Amino acid sequence: MTAPLRLGTRGSALAMAQSGHVAEALTAATGRPVELVEVVTAGDRSTAPVHRLGVGVFVSALRDALTAREIDFAVHSYKDLPTAGAPGLHIAAVPLRQDPRDALIARDGRTLAELPPGARVGTGALRRIAQLHALGLQLEVTPIRGNIDTRLGRVLGPDADLDAVVLARAGLARIGRTDAITETLDPMLMLPAPAQGALAVECRIDDHDLVELLGVLDHAPSRAAVVAERALLATLEAGCSAPVAAYGELAEGDAGEEIYLRGAVISPDGTRDLRLSRTGTPADAAEIGKALAAELLELGADSILGQEGHAGPGTQQFGSTE
Numbered sequence: 001m002t003a004p005l006r007l008g009t010r011g012s013a014l015a016m017a018q019s020g021h022v023a024e025a026l027t028a029a030t031g032r033p034v035e036l037v038e039v040v041t042a043g044d045r046s047t048a049p050v051h052r053l054g055v056g057v058f059v060s061a062l063r064d065a066l067t068a069r070e071i072d073f074a075v076h077s078y079k080d081l082p083t084a085g086a087p088g089l090h091i092a093a094v095p096l097r098q099d100p101r102d103a104l105i106a107r108d109g110r111t112l113a114e115l116p117p118g119a120r121v122g123t124g125a126l127r128r129i130a131q132l133h134a135l136g137l138q139l140e141v142t143p144i145r146g147n148i149d150t151r152l153g154r155v156l157g158p159d160a161d162l163d164a165v166v167l168a169r170a171g172l173a174r175i176g177r178t179d180a181i182t183e184t185l186d187p188m189l190m191l192p193a194p195a196q197g198a199l200a201v202e203c204r205i206d207d208h209d210l211v212e213l214l215g216v217l218d219h220a221p222s223r224a225a226v227v228a229e230r231a232l233l234a235t236l237e238a239g240c241s242a243p244v245a246a247y248g249e250l251a252e253g254d255a256g257e258e259i260y261l262r263g264a265v266i267s268p269d270g271t272r273d274l275r276l277s278r279t280g281t282p283a284d285a286a287e288i289g290k291a292l293a294a295e296l297l298e299l300g301a302d303s304i305l306g307q308e309g310h311a312g313p314g315t316q317q318f319g320s321t322e
């Protein structure tokens, strides 16, 4: 009997669902038993707004537990990770990515186009606020926070006070609530956050056997797309709450497999909206992201990011609550 591997997880429905899923997949692929160990983060204990809690509250407790050897590996929502890696830790796998698109959950089954002027739409992410404003639909965009169920309750609950909310489709899928979706938003209108829908499976870099074991969960095309999107974000020196969107799609091109990367930087009020794309091979994923970021910077992305949401070099902002 081998001792079970300890998978550290937050206690939220989303974290438990994605950790449980990875645990099952690992056991199925390797026969190794996995035990879930709940790690309580400062972000779970506090009701203060996320931006006041400081840097990386949701990720750092898991990383501390890894470094302290209290757990063997952890599963993160990739989009919530700072662009700088953690010393001594390694992302051993990026499993098959879920649908990266955002979803609208609106009253009366409405789509975005069916919302009347003045409709109240809730979202916490600057990237979504900016793109909703850029649609020019006179939507009243309201900042919200809380876990997925809390956010759904703002539209569907007995005390509903909003006409709609925008959430990641992947998160809803993981907690079994895609039934609430009234429209999956086309990336043409709402480009997703870099790495949205992807997971990062992290362990200690010196835990060589585990690095190798976890490698069975890695899905190379998902990793390549995420590497390109995150390279764009890192080159812009923006954090995960900045109004930066990126989506790398893999497709079969004339020269074999290609990444088609789209990136956007939008001012929070939606009046400045830079969108560009670039194509390359998956082996050059990071270079594609960097080059696309450089093009966006040439067009003035830094002045948009300077207005708001720019975390600056070496720092990270966290808008996440799940």
Ligand SMILES: NCc1[nH]cc(CCC(=O)O)c1CC(=O)O
Binding pocket: 077, 078, 079, 080, 166, 167, 168, 169, 170, 171, 172, 195, 196, 197, 198, 319, 320, 321, 322
């Ligand atoms: N910002 C919080 C967050 N972090 C990860 C997800 C779930 C989707 C994912 O794993 O990318 C969500 C919820 C949301 O954005 O609606």
